Amino acid sequence: MKKSITAKRNAHYQVLQFLTKNTDKLMVIPVIGSMQTRLLQLISETNELVKNAGSIPSKTAGNKNITRAELVEVVFKVSNVLKVFAYMTKNENLSNFIINSKSALDYELRHQEILNYAKNLLDRVSPIAADLLNYGISEDLITELSTEISDFETVISEPRELISERKTLNELTEEKVDEIQTLLSNEIDPLMEIFNEDKEFYLAYKTARMIVDPASRKREVAAENNSVSEI
Template identity: 55%
Template structure:
């Protein structure tokens, strides 16, 4: 998460706290009440998005190498049985499919190539599972092959999914930050001029509207530091 985004959100949270503590002072001003409601909602949604962004793993869960090894092992075991079966019943197509399969050949396959082979293997054995039982193939082995295929595919696609999810979430956060800034600058800030005589409320609001710029560690208002804190 960008430091400027975090700094702005922290400042917005302080504004919400200040307005919440002084609600009775503007409860009769309908426009101000509506603005505060919108602000509270936007800040809350942004908090949830930031929490979500922080929970998205930066690395793929699990161990792809381990999953690949387990998939190769069950694929080799299954292929060996299919090879014997195809030879005995003289199924040339099936025999050609598994004829050159070995630990070495499976190990040399690229990730997608290995996944495609295993899916095709599963498709080929599904109609003849009962016949393969006479050669040592079991329903448990079939289930294991299915599971290893699914696990390996998940590990292959998850990084892309995580990148996409993280990008979308960060874009939503930045969009919300812009909406909050616009709401404050164009609506609530001008509205606060109605409370200049209430020094405690007015000054506490102005103080809450200040942002700590993480680059310079200087406290500056949004309007004064728009260039420094720009994304």
């Protein structure tokens, strides 16, 4: 998450703490109570989004290399038998399709390429499963191939899905933070001007409201102090 978003969230929580701590004093402006409730709700919703984004693992639990190796073992076994079947049945197209080089399957094909080959292999053996029984390709082996394909596809697609999900949650968090900023700037801040004669109280609120971006914090503190001193 962006540091600026984290900084704003911290500032929002400080404002909520300030409003909660000074509930009695603020009762002279009843409408602030409803705004405080809205602020609490928005902060809670933001926290939930951040929690959900944080629960997404940065690395997948599955091991691509191990899962790929398991797929290749089955693919290689099926390919070798199918190569013999293609030769015996004089099926040139099938023979040209088959990759029965272990090194090619292990090292030359990218993840998506080996997955595509395995899927195509499964598509070719499934319709002729009965004919392949005599060559050593059993129904169990075909089922194992299908299972290994599904497992490998899950492992290689998982990172993209997690990245997309985390990105969506982060974008929703930023929208929620902007909504809080709007509530503070357009509704709560103007009402707090009623207390500008109470310098200590007013300064405490302004301090809570500071945007705590580390790069500009010192400048903002100075600006707020100058503003209060001029009141």
